[in-house]
Amino acid sequence: MNKNSNKPIESHIVPKQNTPIRLQEYGVGIFNAAITKSALKKALKKKYIRVDGHVATTATFIKGGETIDIFITEAIKPKKKLIFPLEVLFEDDYLAVIHKPAGILVSGNRFKTIANALVQNIKRSELPDAIIPQPVHRLDYATTGILLVGKTSSSIRALNKLFENKEVDKSYYAISIGEMDMEGKITSEIDGKKSHSNYRVCESVPSERFGKLNLVQLEPETGRRHQLRIHLSSIGNPILGDKEYGIENLILNGKGLYLHAYSLKFRHPFTNEEIHLKDELPQRFKKIFD
Template structure:
């Protein structure tokens, strides 16, 4: 019998016929210590082995150093810089840079590190990463049950109420954001700039940017939802994912992580931010 027929189901790592064909094509299977192919015949008594390398280097490696703020065998939290996609079809993404920046998990269900939520291209701050299949599922569940607390800070344009709750439908789903203005300064160009604390209770696409724009107080540097004649070019989006708080799904420890403010925030609101992080 051909190995590609006989071998279906004998390895946990290649249970299906298509999975077996893949490992045969990659030369991970040997019969009596000889690399096997789909054409190899099995007569009986042979030693069939499957050996998957711990790490298979891609033909092209992305060199992008990332700041790692927390890491264990299950998950990691990193700083996402501005101007890079979290994931997608481009080569330069956070997802593609993770294997070179994180330690490989020693757990049995180790998988390629994967972001479990998104930050916009121009947004900076904390990004949560799963390192095993079970961890990715558990972290996704925390987001679905809204048991992860996220805190953002933004700089907005114009006069606005000191605090409030923003609600709307985004892409047919309800969205809720709580905001509080911490400090405001006068600006010749923008009239007024505000340092705003944001606590999203839902995670819709562009939620914070859309909610603030709907108030008439868009985020400074927002080219998509900003006021056309007040678009700030070349300085980036003033939106920062500052804090994450959740219960570790495997150690049950309370995780409370913070990421330092970008320098551009400090230039505008030095005393207020120093008081926040003191």
């Protein structure tokens, strides 16, 4: 440890934990100097983190009550702030729900991501295990709609558990192309894993270019990558604007993908309240379907 770094640049006192948890899992998002999981692991390997004065490793477990200190010996360059206003649909001390616009990644290595914009748009939690807010699920780059965010380390773990146990009901709307049954269930393998989606046609309109356009409500039972896009394409009804899974001569350029994450329904893991939130359809949907 560098002699000049005998003072931690950040400290955190761990609240009581029901079960012991690895520091490298618990600590994600707690320290500004090591926000991501990979940055935290790197800091642990470089021996920059101490728990109750002892150097921590990737094998360190915490139980509650410990003081975690982070010491960074290298000069830290000030991070650029992403100024990107987001619409917040719901917020409390544990979690938030926001509207994700099209054309931005939820997270990743790019500077412009929802994850990087959250800190500017969401109030920091007052709870002892408050962390930098993080999305707890994903939406595609081109998809708009409702996105759930955790604001504390215990909330992120609890929300992840809800998704794992299929206790979050999600519904989407899409505009699909062509004649299709009024409702159905699509089952297929995606990346070697079973996937299921339910759909219901709410309304259809004739289209000179596309024959017919359908406003379709979708309820995925599983959460595979690009699942809804792949499923609708597999039955011959690709989503309007889908360049990857669309029909070559029926690609709509420049208007984006007509897929919108409309609602989330789940039981709040801390207040036990039934949460049912909706993100209204974008204007471009309403131009086709009133």
